Amino acid sequence: MGKAKTSKRGGASSTPYERPAKNAAANNVFKFSKDFGQHILKNPGIAETIVAKAYLKPTDTVLEVGPGTGNLTVKILEQAKKVIAVEMDPRMAAETTKRVQGKPEQKRLEVLLGDVIKTTLPSFDVGRNNFRPPPQVDSSVVRIEPKLGSERPNISFEEWDGMLRVCFNRRNKTLRASWLGNKEVLAMLERNYRLWCATNDIPVDDTVADEEEDDNEEMEVDENVPPSAGDEEEEWGGIMDVDGEDDDTPSFFKESMKAEIPKTKSKRKKTRVALLVKEKVRKVLEDVTELADKRSGKCDENDFLRLLAAFNAEGIHFS
């Protein structure tokens, strides 16, 4: 029987590392697994900034998911009372543990080995059993802070708020359905547009559109966009509430609708200004921003900023 080969590096079972080193992270002594997303933050300045942005208090207990070699962990420990770090790779877990071994911080670090998805975590989140009756989902506490100074977009926040209320009336609807498929929304936009025209000495065409113009307009509103993968389907019925009863209408629209809007003779007939507003909305959603088929829940801040700019450019305002 041949002699078993012995590793010059001390054998695979005695250490996960390929060669001894004082600082495994710095020397990259074991192979990082891209499957586990093991990209280690090597810039201490960034690590410090990340931790600074968390505005940790000395009384905080922090849950860190995937500490890797512990670069963030040691920074967090400088600011917080305790860190509970969940790491699925034993080599990484060992590395993180080693960072504080024999130091005062050791007592304040708990490393849990395992997949965070399958690990029973200490209760950081607000579990459903804290509510009565228990909801279907757990909650998390998030910190939302207003942007200040140059980070703050130069927009009217009243307008921003007004526009987002429409978008998030039903966040799983497409923007087309939220804007063009809700008669109360369109009426509110028409009212605002009339006000804007009056303020800017722009005449509005209050004549009644003929059947043909009106019908063409209705056809353009039609949509049949199935939800994309991952979308919640609960809202999707495949049908738009073009002219039907709309239970989604927020009360503030209903209230604003009490204001006078010139009525047309027939229920079906619309004024040309109403059609113009509808066409402007269609243009903003489909041609300018190309966001018509996107759902609000999937849009980001930049999408909404583009949307507001495009509406305003068409003379459509929300305050």
Ligand SMILES: C[S@@+](CC[C@H](N)C(=O)[O-])C[C@H]1O[C@@H](n2cnc3c(N)ncnc32)[C@H](O)[C@@H]1O
């Ligand atoms: C991108 S590294 C981040 C390392 C460290 N936070 C840093 O900034 O240097 C991601 C770490 O998460 C770990 N990881 C990936 N999926 C995990 C999971 N489901 N549960 C626990 N740890 C996980 C990986 O092993 C890896 O160490």
